[in-house]
Amino acid sequence: xxxxxxxxxxxxxxxxxxxxxxxxxxxxxxxxxxxxxxxxxxxxxxxxxxxxxxxxxxxxxxxxxxxxxxxxxxxxxxxxxxxxxxxxxxxxxxxxxxxxxxxxxxxxxxxxxxxxxxxxxx
Amino acid sequence: xxxxxxxxxxxxxxxxxxxxxxxxxxxxxxxxxxxxxxxxxxxxxxxxxxxxxxxxxxxxxxxxxxxxxxxxxxxxxxxxxxxxxxxxxxxxxxxxxxxxxxxxxxxxxxx
Numbered sequence: 001x002x003x004x005x006x007x008x009x010x011x012x013x014x015x016x017x018x019x020x021x022x023x024x025x026x027x028x029x030x031x032x033x034x035x036x037x038x039x040x041x042x043x044x045x046x047x048x049x050x051x052x053x054x055x056x057x058x059x060x061x062x063x064x065x066x067x068x069x070x071x072x073x074x075x076x077x078x079x080x081x082x083x084x085x086x087x088x089x090x091x092x093x094x095x096x097x098x099x100x101x102x103x104x105x106x107x108x109x110x111x112x113x114x115x116x117x118x119x120x121x122x
Numbered sequence: 123x124x125x126x127x128x129x130x131x132x133x134x135x136x137x138x139x140x141x142x143x144x145x146x147x148x149x150x151x152x153x154x155x156x157x158x159x160x161x162x163x164x165x166x167x168x169x170x171x172x173x174x175x176x177x178x179x180x181x182x183x184x185x186x187x188x189x190x191x192x193x194x195x196x197x198x199x200x201x202x203x204x205x206x207x208x209x210x211x212x213x214x215x216x217x218x219x220x221x222x223x224x225x226x227x228x229x230x231x232x233x
Contacts, residue, residue, distance in 0.1 A: 037168075044225070045160070045211050045213075045227070050221050059220060061220050106154070106174075106215045107158050108158040108170060108174065109170060110173075110179060112169075
């Protein structure tokens with residue numbers, strides 16, 4: 001059974017940093033690209049970042065470029081999102097999501113975690 | 123990269139069919155057959171309903187179907203059921219500096 005379990009969310013002050021983790025199981029993690037998608041309270045989904053199966057290629061939404069860094073440790077089956085210079089508008093539930101096919105599903109995510117809430121406030 | 127445009131809400135009676143539109147540009151929806159649709163119930167993670175414009179993942183009801191014409195993709199739900207009441211989001215691969223873009227979301231209400 002495929003499982004994605006996010007952790008690391010919490011309350012952080014504006015300008016602060018946070019690192020999210022997503023522990024994957026039930027599939028060959030190193031074969032699939034992965035993404036982070038966020039959802040602000042009461043708002044829609046926003047794609048945040050993608051990383052290739054090897055970790056050699058990364059992409060970011062313009063809203064987080066230069067502040068967030070996606071990475072993965074295939075030996076630990078874990079996806080990360082390092083978030084720096086956090087702003088109030090980064091407040092959201094952050095989901096990790098698995099591409100449907102290997103190595104890349106072109107935006108079709110067949111499994112999602114339960115999400116972790118990040119709140120940026122003083 | 124702007125979000126894809128969806129109607130804010132669509133409603134229908136049980137048994138009816140409804141269609142949700144998703145309008146983008148030639149750089150995303152119109153340029154690639156990489157449109158997906160997601161269903162999200164309150165407090166839950168999104169669920170993939172359609173991928174690559176018109177394909178259903180295993181386990182998704184055949185009451186859900188997808189199509190595309192030009193820069194607009196559509197999701198049709200036939201034989202509407204109460205459990206279909208949820209938010210629906212389209213997404214597309216994009217040739218812009220980012221990689222993917224989601225739609226603004228549509229709330230489906232079963233009357």
